[in-house]
Amino acid sequence: MKKEDTVKLISAEGFEFIIDKKAAMVSQTIRNMLTSPGSFSETEHGRVSFPEISTTILEKICQYFHWSLQYASGKETEFHIEPELTLELMMAANYLHT
Amino acid sequence: METESLLIKLCLQAATDNLHAVEKWRRQRRSLERLPSHLAESLILRLVRRRLMFPSLLEVFKNTLEKIDLSGQTSVDLEWMAYLGAFPHLQSLNLAGCPKISSSAIWPLAGMKNLKMLNLSRCPKITDSGIKHLLSIPTLEELSISQTGVTSEGVLLLRSLKNLTMLDLGGLSVTDLALCSLQVLTKLQYLDLWGSEISNKGASVLGMFPNLIFLNLAWTKVSKLPVLSSVECLNMSNCTTHSIFEGHGDKVWLRKLILTGATIEDISEALTYVDTSSLSLLDVSNSSLQEFCFLSCLVALEYLDLSSCPFIDEFVQIITYIGAKLKFLNLSNTRVTSAGVSVLVGRVPKLETILLSNTPTDDFAISHLSAMPSLKVINLTGTNVKGQIQQLGFGQDAVQSLAELQNLSCLEMLYLENTQLRDASLSPISKLHELNHLHLGGPLTDISLCLFSSIQNLIHLSLHDAVLTGPGLNSFKPPSNLKVLDLSGCWLLTKDDLLLFCRRYPLIELKHELYHFVPSEQSISKHLSPSGVATKTGPSKKKERTLLVSPTMLKKDEFIDQRLKYSREELLALQHSSVSLVAFDNGNLIPELQ
Numbered sequence: 001m002k003k004e005d006t007v008k009l010i011s012a013e014g015f016e017f018i019i020d021k022k023a024a025m026v027s028q029t030i031r032n033m034l035t036s037p038g039s040f041s042e043t044e045h046g047r048v049s050f051p052e053i054s055t056t057i058l059e060k061i062c063q064y065f066h067w068s069l070q071y072a073s074g075k076e077t078e079f080h081i082e083p084e085l086t087l088e089l090m091m092a093a094n095y096l097h098t
Numbered sequence: 099m100e101t102e103s104l105l106i107k108l109c110l111q112a113a114t115d116n117l118h119a120v121e122k123w124r125r126q127r128r129s130l131e132r133l134p135s136h137l138a139e140s141l142i143l144r145l146v147r148r149r150l151m152f153p154s155l156l157e158v159f160k161n162t163l164e165k166i167d168l169s170g171q172t173s174v175d176l177e178w179m180a181y182l183g184a185f186p187h188l189q190s191l192n193l194a195g196c197p198k199i200s201s202s203a204i205w206p207l208a209g210m211k212n213l214k215m216l217n218l219s220r221c222p223k224i225t226d227s228g229i230k231h232l233l234s235i236p237t238l239e240e241l242s243i244s245q246t247g248v249t250s251e252g253v254l255l256l257r258s259l260k261n262l263t264m265l266d267l268g269g270l271s272v273t274d275l276a277l278c279s280l281q282v283l284t285k286l287q288y289l290d291l292w293g294s295e296i297s298n299k300g301a302s303v304l305g306m307f308p309n310l311i312f313l314n315l316a317w318t319k320v321s322k323l324p325v326l327s328s329v330e331c332l333n334m335s336n337c338t339t340h341s342i343f344e345g346h347g348d349k350v351w352l353r354k355l356i357l358t359g360a361t362i363e364d365i366s367e368a369l370t371y372v373d374t375s376s377l378s379l380l381d382v383s384n385s386s387l388q389e390f391c392f393l394s395c396l397v398a399l400e401y402l403d404l405s406s407c408p409f410i411d412e413f414v415q416i417i418t419y420i421g422a423k424l425k426f427l428n429l430s431n432t433r434v435t436s437a438g439v440s441v442l443v444g445r446v447p448k449l450e451t452i453l454l455s456n457t458p459t460d461d462f463a464i465s466h467l468s469a470m471p472s473l474k475v476i477n478l479t480g481t482n483v484k485g486q487i488q489q490l491g492f493g494q495d496a497v498q499s500l501a502e503l504q505n506l507s508c509l510e511m512l513y514l515e516n517t518q519l520r521d522a523s524l525s526p527i528s529k530l531h532e533l534n535h536l537h538l539g540g541p542l543t544d545i546s547l548c549l550f551s552s553i554q555n556l557i558h559l560s561l562h563d564a565v566l567t568g569p570g571l572n573s574f575k576p577p578s579n580l581k582v583l584d585l586s587g588c589w590l591l592t593k594d595d596l597l598l599f600c601r602r603y604p605l606i607e608l609k610h611e612l613y614h615f616v617p618s619e620q621s622i623s624k625h626l627s628p629s630g631v632a633t634k635t636g637p638s639k640k641k642e643r644t645l646l647v648s649p650t651m652l653k654k655d656e657f658i659d660q661r662l663k664y665s666r667e668e669l670l671a672l673q674h675s676s677v678s679l680v681a682f683d684n685g686n687l688i689p690e691l692q
Binding site for chain 1: 103104105106108109110112113115118119120122123126129130132133134137141
């Protein structure tokens, strides 16, 4: 996969998740950051930092992006969420508009 | 409330799956304190609905919650209020129809610092002593105490709540004296006094509310109103109306006027002081109106309800003068015929809804309606519609009148119950592709049911009193978007026929006298993200299936019995036995159904 097709998401603790750009676009917030002309530095470097989102939650978010793409293409599987993650994940989803 | 995204929905489901899941997150105090109010609200609502909420769990939302709607919850009582009363940011609290909420139960709300909106409607145990607790909430802006046990004495006390902008006193015996004492509430914009003891004397002080926009005086003895220059919406249904806004000065710029069931001696006189050119809504259904010439002045009208008035064809001409903006027209239970409908053609360019139920209109009305391109909703229930127009001359076939509805590209809802429609004339309906609500009734058979499979957008299908059979229902393939199938009065169907259908289509709500099936929340979400468990084999699969079809039942035990009793093969066999019954022994079937 080419570098242009991926995007780097950085968690609060500094962990980096390199994922498919198409998957990251599931989030309306990330889509806006990556596509709005010029104004965001994220657009150029293909990296987005989330100082509010912990590594565990960001990992789950990335999993969700991929699940969501699969789900949209008709592959029906369950997306399991551990109850202890629900609150933080909900807030992250709210922030990312996903 | 905002519509939640899929991930938020999945989170809410996971968080409220069972008490064990709740235990996992309820100690995450820091997360809970950061939770945005609208998410906290959704979470609480789901917990309440799933009966997982208990008062001490409320405590964890103490510092986030701004708004909560607990209306109709039977478990909400004093203990809940004890917690909610200590919520520092709570602005809006809806307790409408909570049977355990009494005057003493709302005592903990006294002294709340930020509460702006409180709804206590339909809590019969709220009395005057409950009102005393509210007087120490000076921030209160919106208060609903309709249909409670509050008397005029209690209403008198409300005068100290100076910030009130909205006050709903519907169904309370408010006297003229009590209303006079409320004059100090000059910020009031919305005042509901339906069913009160207000007379013309009390109504004369209504002019003291300079900001009043909405006023409801339905079911009162008020017949005359003084000038209320700020009022935009007025409801005087079931009153005897002599004059509205009589007095000096400019005419009142009224937007909405509801006079349902009112006794009106002379409408022109009653409206002398109203600026009728700005009126957008007029409801005079069931009123005593005899003549309708006054309508010709109402040039801005968008919504007109004339149902159950002595309205006849010759008055329809008046509607054409004011048809330019008209979107909604209700002529149900009038004496308007198809000839009257023809007068409207081309004169009501924006009309979206026309209701003609129980009028002597017939198939020619359909031809005229099909020339009104913006129509979305047509109701011809109880009319003389047969679906066919006999051509003049001999030897010619009848024309299917419903075929003309294909000209209406926006048509979404069609009501044709209690008409003389037969299978033969229904076939054009299958070509109405935008249709999402269809209501039919009468001696229609399985042939008609087949037709509806091809209407892809159909969401609600209702076929009352039709002669549907089990095999007919069994071979029916519902359109993919169908959510509700109402087969009330289809007397040939047996409970087993209905059960079989529900099992095959667990996402469709089915209504019938013998059986009411409501898709459970689990089965919908399972279909949204089918669980991995479903693919497993063995006993767990069986369990999953019972979960999947877990309807809210009228007679739950009986349903479980039925499922245990029959295997699929047996059910199929039974289905054939019902055919033979239908075919050979119609008479004996009726006792068997009961």
